[in-house]
Amino acid sequence: MSETVKNVFVSHHHKDDASVDNLAKMLSGKNVQLRNSSIRAKPENQARLDKKMVSDKTIERLLRMKMRWAGQVIVIIGKETHARAWVNWEIKVAHQLGKPIIGVYEHGLKEKVELPENLKKYATAVVGWKPDSVIDALAGHSQFQNPDGTPSLKNSGGNIVC
Template identity: 30%
Template sequence: MAKKVFLSFHYDGDVTRCQRIRNIGAIEEDREEVSAQRWEAIKGDGDQAVKNWIAREMAGKDAVVVLVGGGTASRKWVKYEIEKAWQDKKPLVGIRVHGMLDLQGNKGSYGDDPFGKVFDSDGTPLSRYVSLHNPSGADSKAVYATIRDNFESWVNGAVKRSW
């Protein structure tokens, strides 16, 4: 059964990979995908406008899935989305997407764990609680197949803060 999820990712680095994951059919879409122009317009309206947009998009979602590529862990808004999911007690999980090809046919680079850069109230990195799945596969098709075959169970197993 398709889940309503908020996908968090580095737009410039992984939008193509994100689009492929959306096509798996395990995600219930209730909005149109945000174009690069629309995202830039939102950012151009300032930080509060971005936070408001994130809050609206995250509301009513079953989970937050962070798609992790080479630059994801260093992205300001990915970090904010992880913090907000944790604060709002949303189930949270990560999936590495560097093994999938982009539009130019290139694999991504292996990135840092973004959950290791976000901390709970006692200073513990969220990487201690949140799973970051590294899909197996010898090539992009095999990695995609692993994500396709496991996406629903990974989302169902996402960690939700209980305190």
């Protein structure tokens, strides 16, 4: 069986960096390779970002470039993701760029958590931490699940996958 390669941008709260790595590992076990263009700041660079030593315009330009390269955007959904302004901004820009947007609940979440506002509006899929669900969403199958993988209702909005 040959490996499927997906060019993605993974939007996430920087505290959830390990989940980005774990998602790639989980899918590689199913012959799916993620090539991720998202920004993962080293501690010294994160300190510069926290001190606002890099302008928001510069960050926005860099993020747009990285999202344009990607075929899809994955949003790692953790307990604090809904409160992250940059994640919400990235989702809005991904929608403006016409990218399919897939929310993936972080591994280990048992109960529903608040979703970022723009994910509620523009998600093409929101799935639990299960390889088959993520692979189906990456293949363009629109599905909405709770963190445990059980079906959930879609509230509104959404991209059209052609």
